[in-house]
Amino acid sequence: MSPLFLNALEVIVNGLMAGIMYSLVALGFVLIFKASGIFNYAQGVTALFAALTLVGFQTGQVPFAHLINTIFGTKIHHWGDGFNTILAIILTMLVMILFAWLLEKIVLKHMVNQAPIILFMTTIGLAYFMEGFGDLMWGADIKTMDVGLPSGGSLWLEDFTKGWAASGTEYYGMYIDVLDVWAAGIAILLVVALTLFSQYTKTGRALRAVADDHQAALTVGISLRTIWIIVWSLSGFVALVAGIMWGSKSGVQFSLSLIALKALPVLILGGFTSIPGAIIGGLIIGVGEKLFEYSVGGLLGGATENWFAYVLALAFLMFRPQGLFGEKIIERV
Amino acid sequence: MSGENRIGDTILEVKNISLSFGGVKALTDISFDIKEGEVRAIIGPNGAGKSSMLNVINGFYHPQQGEVWFRGKKRVAMKPYQVARQGVARTFQNIALFKGMSTLDNLMTGRITHMKTNLFWQSIWAGPAAKEELEHRERVEHIIDFLGIQAIRKTPVGRLPYGMQKRVELGRALAAEPKLLLLDEPMAGMNQEEKEDMSRFILDVNDEFGTTITLIEHDIGVVMDLSDRIVVLDYGCKLADGTPDVVRNDQDVINAYLGVSHD
Numbered sequence: 001m002s003p004l005f006l007n008a009l010e011v012i013v014n015g016l017m018a019g020i021m022y023s024l025v026a027l028g029f030v031l032i033f034k035a036s037g038i039f040n041y042a043q044g045v046t047a048l049f050a051a052l053t054l055v056g057f058q059t060g061q062v063p064f065a066h067l068i069n070t071i072f073g074t075k076i077h078h079w080g081d082g083f084n085t086i087l088a089i090i091l092t093m094l095v096m097i098l099f100a101w102l103l104e105k106i107v108l109k110h111m112v113n114q115a116p117i118i119l120f121m122t123t124i125g126l127a128y129f130m131e132g133f134g135d136l137m138w139g140a141d142i143k144t145m146d147v148g149l150p151s152g153g154s155l156w157l158e159d160f161t162k163g164w165a166a167s168g169t170e171y172y173g174m175y176i177d178v179l180d181v182w183a184a185g186i187a188i189l190l191v192v193a194l195t196l197f198s199q200y201t202k203t204g205r206a207l208r209a210v211a212d213d214h215q216a217a218l219t220v221g222i223s224l225r226t227i228w229i230i231v232w233s234l235s236g237f238v239a240l241v242a243g244i245m246w247g248s249k250s251g252v253q254f255s256l257s258l259i260a261l262k263a264l265p266v267l268i269l270g271g272f273t274s275i276p277g278a279i280i281g282g283l284i285i286g287v288g289e290k291l292f293e294y295s296v297g298g299l300l301g302g303a304t305e306n307w308f309a310y311v312l313a314l315a316f317l318m319f320r321p322q323g324l325f326g327e328k329i330i331e332r333v
Numbered sequence: 334m335s336g337e338n339r340i341g342d343t344i345l346e347v348k349n350i351s352l353s354f355g356g357v358k359a360l361t362d363i364s365f366d367i368k369e370g371e372v373r374a375i376i377g378p379n380g381a382g383k384s385s386m387l388n389v390i391n392g393f394y395h396p397q398q399g400e401v402w403f404r405g406k407k408r409v410a411m412k413p414y415q416v417a418r419q420g421v422a423r424t425f426q427n428i429a430l431f432k433g434m435s436t437l438d439n440l441m442t443g444r445i446t447h448m449k450t451n452l453f454w455q456s457i458w459a460g461p462a463a464k465e466e467l468e469h470r471e472r473v474e475h476i477i478d479f480l481g482i483q484a485i486r487k488t489p490v491g492r493l494p495y496g497m498q499k500r501v502e503l504g505r506a507l508a509a510e511p512k513l514l515l516l517d518e519p520m521a522g523m524n525q526e527e528k529e530d531m532s533r534f535i536l537d538v539n540d541e542f543g544t545t546i547t548l549i550e551h552d553i554g555v556v557m558d559l560s561d562r563i564v565v566l567d568y569g570c571k572l573a574d575g576t577p578d579v580v581r582n583d584q585d586v587i588n589a590y591l592g593v594s595h596d
Contacts, residue, residue: 201455201462202448209431209442216429219391220509221417221446230452 017180019286025263026278028238034211035231042127044260051243057088096236145247151179183245265313271326341369350399377566392416422511432491443508496527516548
């Protein structure tokens with residue numbers, strides 16, 4: 001095989017991995033949008049908040065330390081060495097559930113039957129609130145996330161693929177980050193678990209029922225508010241997983257919340273209401289932007305990854321606005 | 334109608350219900366009762382307030398005045414899902430099914446009020462949750478047999494023809510094993526054959542499961558054949574109440590339906 005082909009293959013594989021990470025973020029959007037028709041602008045910030053909380057628990061930070069120090073003139077910052085990773089993840093999940101519960105009690109219950117734009121504005125407010133609240137609670141400094149996932153290039157794969165190129169050519173093997181492989185594996189597991197849950201359990205069925213028809217859901221005895229708490233908790237869980245993956249890759253910092261912007265083209269491609277759509281949309285964007293950069297990026301001066309996804313989304317909006325798997329909007333006249 | 338002893342005590346009673354939307358009066362001082370095991374019909378011309386009445390019983394609307402008594406207890410203002418959990422199931426005039434879900438899944442949602450295992454067992458699909466799923470699945474299969482819809486078990490209901498959707502919706506309500514079943518125009522828009530099928534199901538449900546049924550229907554012939562007692566509404570007021578024979582011969586009812594000359 002020629003090195004050119006092998007390089008392209010490497011780009012595609014890396015694109016698929018990156019794509020799965022995009023899918024993970026998009027999934028959080030789809031869950032909430034299906035169940036309540038809310039486009040949750042705060043999804044990215046939720047991932048950041050979840051990651052911050054996890055690191056805080058892991059390293060034994062005192063929450064609101066800065067605030068406490070300012071008011072009482074103390075100098076506390078850490079209460080100890082922190083919890084081990086598993087316990088920290090469980091505690092973070094409990095925080096996300098508590099957060100979903102409070103959100104429903106304080107905000108969402110007043111928003112029932114409001115126009116979509118108002119709900120959207122609410123989530124923008126929520127995003128800013130969570131951003132500030134996360135800073136206040138855990139501090140604004142950049143943190144490193146380490147949950148014990150291996151990272152770095154796979155030497156094994158490099159050795160393994162070295163011999164693939166035709167003899168006499170210069171080829172040093174394929175480079176794939178082990179962390180990406182782990183992230184992809186976990187994301188796939190998560191999606192399979194979510195799918196099975198929604199297909200074969202009572203609550204999963206209730207979730208799908210609410211997504212399908214609110215009025216009918218009420219008449220079979222489903223409480224919408226309970227379902228909303230569950231959905232926001234679930235999307236908090238997905239945000240936590242996304243936060244762990246992206247945080248391990250590039251550190252826990254404000255820019256983590258911007259990954260939500262990358263999820264937008266994914267959603268436009270896959271459709272806002274389709275879980276498989278979010279996955280496939282993510283893969284297309286991931287592979288597409290890497291391949292584009294590899295093949296013609298050089299001619300255009302590079303850094304095409306910054307805009308390629310949005311241009312692709314724009315093209316989709318013109319020809320297939322409901323996305324690949326979204327429900328077709330048919331207006332009866 | 335056969336078997337006089339199939340009708341028992343009062344299961345639901347509405348007392349002096351008045352409901353208005355802004356200045357528009359939908360219901361004025363309506364009282365009637367529904368007895369256990371009977372088929373009770375609510376009829377009346379368009380806009381008479383029949384659906385509003387069903388929505389009051391079902392918890393979608395909350396009347397400004399009046400009381401609803403269910404199984405011997407006065408009911409506080411309830412949300413529809415709470416009413417459903419008390420054992421009241423219903424169907425809708427313009428079908429409210431989960432269109433993206435299969436027939437089987439739609440019927441399984443009807444079992445939700447009976448399923449008790451917690452989220453933990455459900456998430457790992459083991460122990461009580463798995464057992465419960467299978468138990469309820471069996472009940473649902475029984476209803477599928479009863480309604481003769483085996484062939485469409487896995488079909489998303491959005492793809493089914495109208496008459497079939499009506500039947501699935503009835504199935505979902507039956508899956509809840511309701512103490513009171515509310516049917517809002519179960520035969521609207523059906524052809525003669527479908528109407529006959531539906532009538533047979535309604536009678537069989539009442540007969541075999543002893544389910545109390547309250548239905549709204551426009552087809553007077555069907556109503557007279559099916560029901561034990563009939564309430565007639567007109568402009569939100571009660572015109573008559575009694576057996577089909579009494580209602581058929583009531584002068585007010587005849588006037589409301591056929592019109593009366595003002596000379």
